Amino acid sequence: MNTDQAFKNKLRRAVPWGRAVMWAAMAAIVLLILLSIYGAFLGPERAKQLFNGIPLAVYWVVFILLLAVGIALFRRLLRVPALLLVHVGCILVLAGAMWGSQTGHELQSRFLGIDKIPTGQMQIYEGYSDNRVISQDNQVRELPFHVRLKDFRIEYYKPGKLRVQTRQGEDRTFPVEIGKRFSLGPEFGALEIVRVFENFKITIDGDNKTVIDDPDAGSNPALEVRIESPNSQAATRYVFERFPGHTHQDDGLLLSYERVISDYISELEVIRDGRIVARKDIEVNHPLHYGGYHFYQHSYDDQAGEYTILMVASDTGLGLVYGGYLALCVGVFWRFWPPHLFFIARCSVRAPRRDSVTSLEVGVPNFRNRCGADKFTEKGSKTE
Amino acid sequence: MEIKHTIQGLLIYLTIAAYLLALLASVLRRPRIGHALYVLGFVLAAISFGYRWYHVRHVPMQNLFEVFLCLGMIYPVSLFCRHVLRVGGQSADMLIGAVVLVPAGFIFNAEPQRLPPALQSYLFAPHVAVYMISYVFMAKAAFAAVLQLAGKTPAPQENFLPPEEATYRLIGIGFPLLTLGLVLGSVWGKLAWGDYWGWDPKELWSLASWLVYVGYLHFRYMFAKRHPRINSLWAITGLLVIVITLFWVNLSRLFAGLHSYGAG
Numbered sequence: 311m312n313t314d315q316a317f318k319n320k321l322r323r324a325v326p327w328g329r330a331v332m333w334a335a336m337a338a339i340v341l342l343i344l345l346s347i348y349g350a351f352l353g354p355e356r357a358k359q360l361f362n363g364i365p366l367a368v369y370w371v372v373f374i375l376l377l378a379v380g381i382a383l384f385r386r387l388l389r390v391p392a393l394l395l396v397h398v399g400c401i402l403v404l405a406g407a408m409w410g411s412q413t414g415h416e417l418q419s420r421f422l423g424i425d426k427i428p429t430g431q432m433q434i435y436e437g438y439s440d441n442r443v444i445s446q447d448n449q450v451r452e453l454p455f456h457v458r459l460k461d462f463r464i465e466y467y468k469p470g471k472l473r474v475q476t477r478q479g480e481d482r483t484f485p486v487e488i489g490k491r492f493s494l495g496p497e498f499g500a501l502e503i504v505r506v507f508e509n510f511k512i513t514i515d516g517d518n519k520t521v522i523d524d525p526d527a528g529s530n531p532a533l534e535v536r537i538e539s540p541n542s543q544a545a546t547r548y549v550f551e552r553f554p555g556h557t558h559q560d561d562g563l564l565l566s567y568e569r570v571i572s573d574y575i576s577e578l579e580v581i582r583d584g585r586i587v588a589r590k591d592i593e594v595n596h597p598l599h600y601g602g603y604h605f606y607q608h609s610y611d612d613q614a615g616e617y618t619i620l621m622v623a624s625d626t627g628l629g630l631v632y633g634g635y636l637a638l639c640v641g642v643f644w645r646f647w648p649p650h651l652f653f654i655a656r657c658s659v660r661a662p663r664r665d666s667v668t669s670l671e672v673g674v675p676n677f678r679n680r681c682g683a684d685k686f687t688e689k690g691s692k693t694e
Numbered sequence: 695m696e697i698k699h700t701i702q703g704l705l706i707y708l709t710i711a712a713y714l715l716a717l718l719a720s721v722l723r724r725p726r727i728g729h730a731l732y733v734l735g736f737v738l739a740a741i742s743f744g745y746r747w748y749h750v751r752h753v754p755m756q757n758l759f760e761v762f763l764c765l766g767m768i769y770p771v772s773l774f775c776r777h778v779l780r781v782g783g784q785s786a787d788m789l790i791g792a793v794v795l796v797p798a799g800f801i802f803n804a805e806p807q808r809l810p811p812a813l814q815s816y817l818f819a820p821h822v823a824v825y826m827i828s829y830v831f832m833a834k835a836a837f838a839a840v841l842q843l844a845g846k847t848p849a850p851q852e853n854f855l856p857p858e859e860a861t862y863r864l865i866g867i868g869f870p871l872l873t874l875g876l877v878l879g880s881v882w883g884k885l886a887w888g889d890y891w892g893w894d895p896k897e898l899w900s901l902a903s904w905l906v907y908v909g910y911l912h913f914r915y916m917f918a919k920r921h922p923r924i925n926s927l928w929a930i931t932g933l934l935v936i937v938i939t940l941f942w943v944n945l946s947r948l949f950a951g952l953h954s955y956g957a958g
Binding site: 332335336339340342343346347349350351353354355357358361407429467570571572573574593594595596597604606608621623628631632635638639642643645646647649650651 | 778779808809810811812814815863866867869870873874877880881882884885886887888889890891892893894895896898899901902905906908909912913915916935
């Protein structure tokens with residue numbers, strides 16, 4: 311009897327239907343690989359539609375059932391806690407994702423009376439509060455509490471940069487440091503940054519034009535730059551962040567004021583029944599969690615900085631997903647690392663030569679073998 | 695392709711030279727000299743990585759240039775595989791070290807970049823680092839799989855595992871790291887973008903690479919070593935998908951998505 315036959319017989323006796331389930335699992339895995347690659351070509355939006363469509367919903371349900379049937383059929387999965395954790399972890403992740411999906415929310419609303427907004431956006435002006443959310447399907451829904459925007463601000467890395475390009479193709483950047491003189495070479499002279507504006511404005515009083523940094527609402531970042539030509543003639547140039555790259559006829563230099571955003575911050579307060587029940591300065595990577603929702607910094611008023619746009623996401627199913635992640639990670643490390651790191655090195659030295667193995671237990675898991683995962687592999691190469 | 699006339703560039707070129715000379719010495723059966731040059735290459739790679747860190751003032755794993763600098767420090771993994779896992783292939787490691795530094799030295803843009811808000815997270819370094827380490831293990835596993843397909847076996851006096859078992863053991867170490875990388879990325883996505891899964895091309899390629907190794911493990915469970923060539927093909931396919939995930943997705947406009955800032 312060859313090894314294939316021995317494996318088939320052993321597996322058939324040990325796990326009725328086991329072989330069919332394993333092949334079904336392999337087919338499901340290969341199908342998901344192909345779908346993932348196909349989805350990567352579609353782009354996020356179309357891929358999301360594909361994986362949330364009815365055919366794939368059926369696939370996810372079958373996948374969960376397959377995992378559950380596998381756990382029920384294969385005693386090995388129940389006896390080896392690490393393997394059990396891995397497979398249960400996968401079920402939890404998929405179940406949590408389905409529970410928290412748009413369809414999951416609709417079913418909960420219909421059958422359990424839980425009415426939550428799956429995901430949406432809020433636009434809130436500084437100093438105002440709101441509870442209206444534009445949901446993903448463009449419906450206006452209301453939260454059971456209000457969110458107030460105390461302040462919105464953008465922070466930048468310091469110093470900013472003044473970029474100078476010449477017609478000859480030279481490209482140089484200088485840090486924005488007031489009063490410091492930078493040489494542009496013998497052909498162009500030197501420059502000095504005189505003043506930095508957050509909100510550049512010109513006031514006109516008769517014939518007098520005055521440049522001011524307006525403290526009122528608005529945003530027009532700019533630099534005042536003094537350029538000294540090689541023949542010692544000085545000229546003042548204003549460089550605007552929002553209007554980069556104006557070339558001046560006199561000196562032929564193209565100047566740009568560049569800043570890199572380091573953070574967007576919305577100072578939020580949650581108001582319920584007239585009382586402030588939570589407050590947080592949210593920024594990217596630091597959302598606010600309240601009342602079963604997460605609030606994320608999503609976008610902002612890029613003209614005047616007067617409002618923020620928050621993304622609102624329900625936390626339904628998140629606990630299941632994170633529980634699944636934890637089980638999956640613990641299980642997979644537990645399954646693979648201890649055998650390979652602590653037992654294998656010793657065992658491998660004593661590992662029998664291939665041609666010395668005589669066992670017929672080919673392909674059959676041996677739980678007592680301490681030399682690592684799937685120890686039938688230690689014996690599997692021998693044919694009688 | 696451009697030569698970098700900077701200290702960073704010089705360090706990269708010296709590291710490549712040290713790795714290639716180490717490989718040459720190994721091929722010429724001068725193991726001590728080869729090992730010394732390999733260690734020298736690692737020290738240079740570590741200095742190069744540290745220099746970059748000092749220069750950009752954040753963990754240098756933001757783009758492909760920095761990621762490949764990190765991958766150039768392959769020596770500790772090589773040492774670990776040799777002494778703990780009983781897996782050889784040190785010469786291949788020297789070659790991998792040199793090869794991954796070539797794009798960093800000649801192709802990728804080394805212009806320092808500020809971290810955008812989304813990357814300012816405590817999960818940034820662990821997520822990328824865990825993935826990089828797992829990729830090195832998977833690359834070694836694929837190399838062992840190629841040896842298996844070529845019918846090579848280690849010399850008896852070296853006491854290393856046969857290639858098929860070496861492949862399995864390396865994937866056994868790399869797969870949990872790959873899983874952790876995927877999970878950390880998902881948790882980070884939830885914090886930064888509001889969803890733990892955005893169906894982004896990079897996410898889908900990462901899932902595909904993870905699933906290829908899931909397929910390998912299930913196939914090996916079903917058939918053990920009775921189809922070693924198919925086992926090896928799974929491992930090689932896994933590395934191919936990883937390479938696509940790492941390279942193509944970041945570079946090609948075809949796959950523009952949330953991870954596009956990582957382009958080199």
